[in-house]
Amino acid sequence: MAEITLHYFPIYGRAEPVRMLLHYHGVQFNDHHVQLQDWPGLKTSGFSEFGQLPLLEIDGRRLVQSKAILRYVAEKYGYYPTDPRDIYFVESLSDFKEDVLNVTMPLMFRGEAEAVDKWYQESAPTVLQKIERRLVRNEGGNKFFVGKSLSMADFQIFGLIYDLFIIRNRANLVQTHAPKVYDFIQRALTSARLKAYVDSRPPSHV
Amino acid sequence: MAEITLHYFPIYGRAEPVRMLLHYHGVQFNDHHVQLQDWPGLKTSGFSEFGQLPLLEIDGRRLVQSKAILRYVAEKYGYYPTDPRDIYFVESLSDFKEDVLNVTMPLMFRGEAEAVDKWYQESAPTVLQKIERRLVRNEGGNKFFVGKSLSMADFQIFGLIYDLFIIRNRANLVQTHAPKVYDFIQRALTSARLKAYVDSRPPSHV
Numbered sequence: 360m361a362e363i364t365l366h367y368f369p370i371y372g373r374a375e376p377v378r379m380l381l382h383y384h385g386v387q388f389n390d391h392h393v394q395l396q397d398w399p400g401l402k403t404s405g406f407s408e409f410g411q412l413p414l415l416e417i418d419g420r421r422l423v424q425s426k427a428i429l430r431y432v433a434e435k436y437g438y439y440p441t442d443p444r445d446i447y448f449v450e451s452l453s454d455f456k457e458d459v460l461n462v463t464m465p466l467m468f469r470g471e472a473e474a475v476d477k478w479y480q481e482s483a484p485t486v487l488q489k490i491e492r493r494l495v496r497n498e499g500g501n502k503f504f505v506g507k508s509l510s511m512a513d514f515q516i517f518g519l520i521y522d523l524f525i526i527r528n529r530a531n532l533v534q535t536h537a538p539k540v541y542d543f544i545q546r547a548l549t550s551a552r553l554k555a556y557v558d559s560r561p562p563s564h565v
Numbered sequence: 566m567a568e569i570t571l572h573y574f575p576i577y578g579r580a581e582p583v584r585m586l587l588h589y590h591g592v593q594f595n596d597h598h599v600q601l602q603d604w605p606g607l608k609t610s611g612f613s614e615f616g617q618l619p620l621l622e623i624d625g626r627r628l629v630q631s632k633a634i635l636r637y638v639a640e641k642y643g644y645y646p647t648d649p650r651d652i653y654f655v656e657s658l659s660d661f662k663e664d665v666l667n668v669t670m671p672l673m674f675r676g677e678a679e680a681v682d683k684w685y686q687e688s689a690p691t692v693l694q695k696i697e698r699r700l701v702r703n704e705g706g707n708k709f710f711v712g713k714s715l716s717m718a719d720f721q722i723f724g725l726i727y728d729l730f731i732i733r734n735r736a737n738l739v740q741t742h743a744p745k746v747y748d749f750i751q752r753a754l755t756s757a758r759l760k761a762y763v764d765s766r767p768p769s770h771v
Contacts, residue, residue, distance in 0.1 A: 408698075408699075409661050409664075410691075411664075420650075422653060424656070424661060425660075426656065427653055427656035427657035427660055430652070430656055431649060431652075431653050434652070444626075446636070446640070447636070450630065451628070451629055451630040451633035454632055455615050458615075461667065485616075489615055
């Protein structure tokens with residue numbers, strides 16, 4: 360089988376749901392961390408079609424754009440629905456998560472502790488409540504975010520909540536504003552492969 | 566047939582490819598323009614799941630998130646591919662377009678003419694070249710952006726180029742840096758329905 364290589368910075372950010380899905384599914388891949396000092400040269404080299412990371416080498420191709428990459432591997436390994444209504448639920452949640460990252464990632468990068476705290480206090484509760492409602496709406500919130508099986512959306516939300524709240528000592532916010540989502544995270548962590556990955560991965564540089 | 570209503574601000578922005586696709590396909594729909602002064606009340610009313618517009622009422626549901634909406638109507642009316650490779654090309658281009666809008670929309674909203682000019686001078690050529698390469702890579706650029714038929718990607722790129730360059734007196738930039746894309750725009754405008762729509766629509770407020 361051809362090798363699979365993910366190229367991204369040594370952060371969780373936009374590539375983490377891809378890493379999580381591959382680890383969860385037990386897919387062997389090279390997790391290549393591009394150091395920041397090497398990026399300007401690589402960016403202008405034409406290596407990445409749009410001059411961005413993440414980039415996934417798979418099936419003899421170079422895929423770009425984090426969500427298009429995630430969707431590709433989700434389809435390949437069976438985590439993408441076929442019903443248009445379910446696809447809508449997956450995609451709209453995925454886009455909502457992107458909206459959240461578009462706000463939080465620049466905050467984290469700038470490292471302004473006050474602005475970050477303000478986001479957790481003022482914006483995070485609403486974000487969590489919206490995600491909670493989406494989960495509850497699907498079979499009472501006892502299993503998955505969309506339909507009756509694991510989908511790309513579950514990896515998106517697991518990555519968002521775990522990396523933005525759980526490992527940043529904000530688990531209490533999740534328990535308070537999204538208790539079903541908190542349970543969902545705990546259920547996800549009963550996957551030995553996913554648990555082994557998140558426990559052993561290097562810390563994110565941002 | 567149930568009514569279809571699109572709710573969005575009186576701007577082109579993120580809803581325009583949806584409007585264009587519906588008009589192109591000859592779908593009757595209500596194009597409801599939410600005035601800015603009415604938005605705070607509507608936002609907090611729970612009308613829109615995530616408190617955002619656009620929102621599309623269709624098939625008895627309220628769909629949110631512009632790209633999830635576009636994907637839904639693209640699938641419904643036959644502008645979404647089935648092959649995973651083609652889906653990747655559609656989605657990665659669609660995500661690239663979103664990256665561009667995430668930069669240009671705030672610039673336009675703030676109305677800083679100098680910053681806008683700087684974007685056209687310094688960033689637009691590279692953006693156009695990337696889109697041109699994607700088009701040329703597909704059958705030499707003589708037809709569509711993905712595969713052998715019209716897809717959601719064509720509406721995304723038509724909307725981006727037409728609204729960001731053509732109607733803003735920047736067609737010359739497209740002709741210079743993306744001549745095949747320029748031809749693509751001209752071909753698209755041979756659609757009587759699409760042409761009638763873009764010629765008759767009210768101006769965007771931003």
